[in-house]
Amino acid sequence: MTAHIDLWWLPRAFILGLLAFIIFGPLTNLLLWTVAEKWYFPHMLPLEYGFTFWQRVFSPRGNAMASLMTSIIVATLTVIVSLALAIPAGYALSRLKLPFRGLILLAFLIPQAFPNLPVYVNIARFFYEIGLNGTIAGVVMVHVTHGLVYAVWIATAAFSAVDIDLEEAARSIGAGPLRAFRDVTLPLAAPGLMASAIFVFLESLDEFTGSYFVGAPVVNTLPLLLYTAGSGGNYQIASITALLLLVPSIGFMLVVERFLRADVLSKVGH
């Protein structure tokens, strides 16, 4: 092998570097804003760094802690309701004979397949009449409807990936249908269900449009706080809130493959 100089590394490195800048430049900018005490044009970097704004955000009087709590309560309730609906539905869709199975699966996609803004506007109007507007329950309902496609589709795939022979073996040695489900199928499908729970949790945590119409200003979730802080020109508070929303999303991206194994992933939507 003679020395072979591959000059292609140059454009390759350039393009990868550019891509890295496009992706991480804005994110670095966000991090800088969270610790910038003083920053104005034309200085490339902040003039003073500090954590004054963090103290303000996390002080007992600050409304960020309240928003964080609201967001976590809403997201947790959304996960509980979604799974309570999706586990039976997913089991039926994967194991039992169901007329119009393909159409039913598609029906859960409807909330993602139409622009949902006009829908939220009318839900807000309807909720206002029955007193659900500005309540946690109302926001949870909206989030459940939106996240149900992930919950049902991933739960269906998770149950499909469990070997049906194991369930039948449990039945043949005398376990009832509920017992076989609880002791065999459910534990084996658990990683997939966990993935769908995380998906729904993040969807709820990040949801803006529905909360904006149904929840605001009473139910003040983190995205709403971010929006009000940002439009008030308070970029530090907005950036700290954005960071709080960012961390779980990025963390999930890094571990998603551990929960969503290929055998489950290949069955999503089938």
Place this chain on the structure above:
Amino acid sequence: MQTRFLALLLVLPALIMIVLFFILPLFASILGAFEVGDSFGLGNFSKSFDLYSKDMIFTVVIVSISTVLIGLLSIAIGGYLTLGENPRSVAILRWLYRWPMFIPFIVVGQVLRTFLAKNGLMNNILVSLGILTPLQTTGFLDWRGIVIAFVWKQTPFVTLLVAGAMASLDRSTIEAARNLGASRLRILIEIVVPQISGTLLVGLILSFVTMMSVLSVPLMINAQSPTMLTADIAFRINAHGDYGVANALGVISLLLTAGVALIYLRQTMKDRL
């Protein structure tokens, strides 16, 4: 027969949620669009066209440009992941491209608003590198900012689908073409892309619909006129309590999406049957 009944019973609660909290309000919005005072008519639509026809064109143009860019970028990235011959670059790219995927739109709006502004970090860097002078800087917080935000956020999602489909292609035709001396670009365009066009289409349509309904990005990056229909709908409700025009605008954006959604439905039905 009994298990069928049981199966329906298990699915029903979830379906009821969809009907009650999505399909019914959807019909209410369509009905509301034709409600003028106590009677029905097209008044809301003529008012919508008078006030917002510019924004309708603006919306369609922005979402279309973004969709095309997302498609091209996802083919380029997916293609390199599949056909790239430098394992290290492929690994770096695979690690790199996904980052924006799970970042919520509202965060994307905030992040890019500070990054792309006239005195944002991007211009500051260009100025301190000597590429621009402070007088030459321009902010990108107009239609370009919205397109950048959409492409930045949606490309990883479509790429994930496209790269997955490309990875499961039969490698033998690719190797055969490679042995016959075809360039990688030609293999990508003539062999790989035609075989994954279904997946690409599904990804692009889902992105199209998502972009049509995102409210936070236009509100945060470019809320002045011309803006996107989503921002107009929010404005009609919050400033005027005008459900008629808001619903009419909703129906218009629904119709714009419906054409695209039809293609999607045909595609999935074809795959399923």
